[in-house]
Amino acid sequence: MSQTIDVELRQVRKTFGSNIVVDEFDLQIQEGECISFLGPSGCGKTTTLNMIAGFLEPDGGEIRIKGKRMNGVPSNKRELGMVFQTYSLFPHMTVAENVAYGLKLRKVPKAEVKQRVAKALELVKLPQVADRYPKQLSGGQRQRIAIARALVIEPSLLLLDEPLSNLDAKLREELREEIKRLHMETGVTTIFVTHDQEEALYLSDRIVVLSNGKVEQIGTPLEIYNRPATEFVHTFIGKSNKLPAVVEVQDGETLQLRADAGFKLQATAKGQKLTAGSAAHAYIRPEKLRLAVPGTNPLGANSAQGRVRQLSFLGAFAECDVEIGSATVTVRIQTIGEHAGLKPGDPVALIWHPEDVFVFPGEER
Structure with missing residues (x-):
């Protein structure tokens, strides 16, 4: 039985002035996959994520989600969940209000909002903080609430942009375990942007290794580590x-x-x-x-x-x-x-x- 393609990038290209940031990017992401965009700063991974999210428009090529062409479609029409490295929680709202925000924008009935918020907080194992404000939470708790807010709208695609980079080493390890558990439980197609090779190896079904706007290799963690296609991939992944x-x-x-x-x-x-x-x-x-x-x-x-x-x-x-x-x-x-x-x-x-x-x-x- 053939797999459903959730996201497809066809010859996607993005330039800023004379600088080519993403160059002829081709990728197919299957339904339920967790894909990591991995590479050093400036390699084009966040720019590509922002084009998929609708925050940037590609200068060439085509982006398709669930079979539909997304070029020119605003981000709020793409049914995506987005998690940023800076949490982006509203400080004047309680945790429950933050998580409910996307549902209220979609005019979901109040009773359903309450039910779905409670379910999302249970999913990230933080039902006890519903009435607290973001400033009363630890960094790890705030990031889990950001993930709950992204998941509560039941997105077709979850995008995570360096979500662990602001946390200390121990918290990063705990949160990546949480993200892996959440992906297994929800089955939502996920794109994870990171410069941390260990995070990518741990979380991903497949990894896209990027350098200077170009795809160096796409493969499973085992393929990337044990059968690197280029010298850059070998030296960037692991120690040698x-x-x-x-x-x-x-x-x-x-x-x-x-x-x-x-x-x-x-x-x-x-x-x-x-x-x-x-x-x-x-x-x-x-x-x-x-x-x-x-x-x-x-x-x-x-x-x-x-x-x-x-x-x-x-x-x-x-x-x-x-x-x-x-x-x-x-x-x-x-x-x-x-x-x-x-x-x-x-x-x-x-x-x-x-x-x-x-x-x-x-x-x-």
């Missing part, structure tokens, strides 16, 4: 060690490289076509590196001899910086077990698998 290198030979999907740091390594090409003698950037994530006793050199794996430079304790794990040749790479290790006694200056071997190395073309020298 970069090793400038030169390609010695490519034999089908097998690459032999010589790192500038002074050691050789193997990698799988993953579709890349590189020529012998060309510059390359090899990447390996900290969790894919393994520490071993000095001199270890297992068959079929990459290995290099090094020395511990620094250890950083991060709770459940630690990051160990290891010097190999002229490079320093970071290894993620458990804080208990065989490596618990490591200290700066200790000799170690590093081991990693060729399939865990990502290689992209480098700058010609």
